[in-house]
Amino acid sequence: MELAHKIFVAPFWEMSGAPDLFLQVLWEGFVAGTLYSLIALGFVLIFKASGVFNFAQGIMVVFGALSLVGLHQLGVPAWVALALCIGIMFVLAWTVERVVLRPLVNQPDIILFMATIGLSSFLIGLGEFIFGGEPKTMITAELGLPSGAIDFAVAGGFVSLQKIDIAAAVMSAVLVTVLAVFFHKTRIGRALRAVADDHQAAMSVGITLQQIWVIVWFAAGIVALATGIMWGARSDVSFALEIVALKALPVLILGGFTSIPGAIVGGLIIGITEKLAEFYWGPLVGGSIETWIPYFIALLFLWFRPQGLFGEKIIERV
Amino acid sequence: MKLAKLTLGIAVGAMASTGIAMTSAPGAYAAETLYIPLLTYRTGAYAGSGTPVANGMHDYLTMLNERDGGIGGIKITIEECETGYKASKGVECYESTKGKGALVYNPYSTGITLQLIPKAPEDKIPVLSMGYGLSAAAVGEKFPWTFNAPATYWGQASAIIKYIKAQEKGALKGKKIGFIYLDVGYGREPLPIFEALSKEMGFTFIKIPVAGKEMQNQSSQWLQVRKHRPDWMIMWGWGSMNPTAIKEAAKIKFPMDKFIGVWWSGGDDDARPAGKAAIGYKSVNFHGTGANYPAMQDIIKHVVSKGKSQVKDVSKVGENLYNRGVMNSVVMAEAIRNAQKITGKKNITGEDMRKGLETLNITAARLKEIGLEGFTNPMKITCNDHSGGHPMYIQKWNGKNWERASDWITPMKDKVRALLEAAANKYVADKKGWKTQKCS
Incomplete structure (x- = not known):
């Protein structure tokens, strides 16, 4: 009885008793969620185009950030370094296509997946070789990103919104919107969807894979x-x-591997629920439940929608 | 053909990923050499903390080779093996190097230390876990092959509580002390002593674990801190957990001067990313920072400026975790000298090294002689006490570097020793055939 009270009653009492903390937890979950959405989006784009789970997406996050800071440390102004990094990402994309993907056209998906594992190892080695393993400080001020916080008084307490978190949420929203529009409303977007459906059919109508x-x-x-x-x-x-x-994994399970809206909604659901769960229910089991609770949530959704929230229902004729 | 190209590319990547840890160690060693394998991690999620320690350890030993021709006229062969802070890789490194005449192992991970403790007596190679690892190993009678001087985690935890008690004018009853820790063997190690002291002194002890996968994502944990409003926070972090925690503490406006990190949470790169917000953050230490010591200047002269170090920026010499690595190599080098003196042999074995460690006595005069006067407290290890429970101090981040913020603090030896002995007895009781030793 006491346990049931701790699980089903006490957390909600706590939420209503300290609304400032509740709102703060929601905000932290929202910010984490938008960033998870962004990461998941990277996976979805590649999955849609090639049907492969890009194991190297995580190290691409590290490689991009390290390149930016590394170039700045060499004396390159921040915005020029950012432009150069975008260039590096293009060179990486072109190289991956030429060296890794092109030789594997029409190979089973698992071969492409294995290739991305190899790519991940390569990028880790290359990154450590060029930049070393020591941590670096992000050039936040140099990029004009805001610092400090905006505090609101709420019910005798306060809610603090870090300006960098607001910037992260805004940037994620803008990037997600731009990419969603680009891939839904443009000729390239339609071509992408055609490629996702069938490589060979897409090529036969003149789409350059x-x-x-x-x-x-x-x-x-x-x-x-x-x-x-x-x-x-x-x-x-x-x-x-x-x-x-790798936090994007449960987001993808939940939202579906092929859905851009799924990545967005899935990221927000995972971000907010994991923070609420860790804060209000985590202490009941000694804390540290954030590691597995997103997978638990994703599994719950899978019970009802095996293809994910927005994933395409696959019907195969036997 | 195309697939062959791809395979070649992946192989080059794999070589690049491991090649970074390769050092100048030869494949076969001359008979006259002091072989020291260093289990380090310059790659992976914990490289931020592992790299400066590895640099300090490597550079001091290289300096002895360059300046003095080794120790006692015999050159030191240094071989790094990359563990990535993973216990499985650490054991792999141990197994692949032990046959080369290894004198001692420094695991630099509590997880790896726990794996090597049972192997040490079998292979007759001592384990030196300097200020980390299994606290109970301080009981030399039960753990003849493991050394954790200058103090155990339990000793350190008791010293932190002693410091906080002094700041609170001698009374901890009714106070709240929060403990945020990496949820692995290392982070959980000091829990028994904190819990025991909490009961005895009447303070509330709040545990807040951080899973390894969440160490850069700690907002929930710090909101717990905001909810509980502890008077003090103690951190047992490593790698990226440290800078993230300091930033999160600043976010919730936790007073930095009441936030104390273990001596592994006191890297310059731990405090620096938070900028001005980190000013006032404290951590424990047992040696000096900065390069204003003759021995450190010799490292710069004979190693760094000659390009024989992996340190590219000379300002890194003297940073806290770099000096930690230097301190580790000082203990090893002095134990080798001691072993050479005791046995009368220049080319010693692992067994000799154990004797050298067990009778180590680094006096103030000796510290001056090796160019490290005032760098640390004199250190003495005995058969019965492999830790020594030496004093430590609290340092404070001033925005640029660390400055001393307390006098030397001696751990609560009376309380800690009894708990250590109980834990050591339990460990031995659980291990059939465990060999102990008698100390007179």
Whole structure:
């Protein structure tokens, strides 16, 4: 009885008793959620174009952020370094298409997946070789990103919104919108969807598969760079960022691997629920439940929608 | 053909990922050499803390080779093995190097230390876990092959509580002390002593674990801190957990001068990313910072400026975790000298090294002689006490570097020793055939 009270009653009492804390937890979940959405978007773009789960997306986040800070440390002005990093992401996309993907056209998906594992190892080695393993501080001020906080008085307490978190949420929203529009309303977007459905059929109607792959990998690279900047500003720029990127996995399970809206909604659901769960229910089991609760939530959704919230229902004729 | 190209590319990547940890160690070693394998991590999620420690350890030993021709006229062979802070990789490194005549192992991970403790007596190679690892290993009678001087985690935890008590004018009853820790063996190690002291002194102890996968994502944990409003916060973090925690503490406006990190949460790169918000943050230390010591100047002269170090920026020499690595190598080098003196042999074995460690006595005069006067407290290890429970101090981040913020604090030896002995007895009781030793 006491346990049931602790699980089903006490947390809600706590929420109503300290609304400032409740709102703060919601805000933190929202910010984390927008960043998860952004990371998941990188995975979705590549999955839609090639049907492969890009294992290297996490290290692309690290590589983008390290390149930016590394170039700045060499004396390159921040905005020029950012432009150069976008260029690096394009070169990476082009190289991946030429060296990794093109030789594997029409190979089973698992081969492409294995290739992205190899790519991940390569980028880790290359990143450590060029930049070293030591952490770096994100050039937040140099990029004109805001610092400090805006505090609101709420019910005798306060809610504090970090300006960098607001910037992260706004940037994620803008980037997601631009990419969603680009891939839904443009000719390239339609081509991408055609490629996602069937490589060979798309090629037979004149769609250049190679060009589409370069575009989606480049878009995923931009998303990775943006994620690296914003998460690097919240912590530091190190290879540990790769672990954060894997938070996209439950988001993808929940939202569906092929859905851009799924990545957005899934990210927000995971972000907010994991923070609420850790804060209000975590202490009941000694804390540290954030590691597994997103997977638990994703599994709950899978019970009812095996293809994910917005995933396409696959019907195969036998 | 195309697939062959791809395979080649991946192989080059894999080589690049491991090549960074390769050092100048030869494949076969001359008979006259002091072989020291260093289990380090310059890659992965914990490289931020592992790299400066590895640099300090490597550079001091290289300096002895360059300046003095080694120790006692015999060159030191240094071989780094990359563990990535993973216990499985650490054991792999141990197994692949122990046959080369290893004198001692520094695991630099509590997880790896726990794996190596049972192997040490079998292979007759001592484990030196300087200021980390299994606290109970301080009981030399039960753990003849493991050394954790200058103090255990339990000793350190008791010293922090002693410091806080002094700041609170001698009374901790009714106070709240929060403990945020990396939720692995290392972070959980000091829990028994904190819990025991909490009961005895009447303060509320609040545990807040951070999973390894969430160390850059700590907002929920710090909101717990905001909810509980502890009077003090103590941190047992490593790698990226440290700078993230300091930033999160600043976010919730926790007073930095009441936030104390373990000595592994006191890296310059831990405090620096938070900028001005980190000013006032404290951590424990047991050695000096900065490069204003003759031995440190010799490292710069003989190693760094000659390009024989992995340190590219000379300002990194003297940073806290770099000096931690130097301190570790000082303990190893002095134990080797001691072993050479005791045995009369220049080319010692792991067993000799154990004797050297067990009778180590680094006096103030000796510290001056090796160019490290005032760098640390004199250190003495005995058969019975492999830790020594040496004093430590609190340092404070001033925005640019660390400055001393307290006198030397001696751990609560009376309270800690009894708990250590109980834990050591329990460990031995659980291990059939465990070999102990008698100390007179």
